[in-house]
Amino acid sequence: MEPLYVPPGHLTAHQVAAQLGIGLPAVRQLVRRGQLRRAGGSPRQPYYAWADVQALIRARRPTAA
Known part of the structure; x- marks a missing residue:
């Protein structure tokens, strides 16, 4: 269930999971x-x-070595 309103510049938990690949x-x-x-x-x-x-x-x- 997604919230009805998320302010600009913010992400839902589902969006965070997708961005981080988790x-x-x-x-x-x-x-x-x-x-x-x-x-x-x-x-x-x-x-x-x-x-x-x-x-x-x-x-x-990952950092470049």
Whole structure:
């Protein structure tokens, strides 16, 4: 179930999972570990800041050796 309104510059949990190539349980684990924080929404339908997701994408990129 997707929220009815997500502010510009934010992503739903489903969109975050798609961007990171992970499942919804993994998104919840990122939140529990403090690697991703909710930017709003409800407990059942949170949304996340796009800038936070981009930071995770950059952190997961392999570094050139």
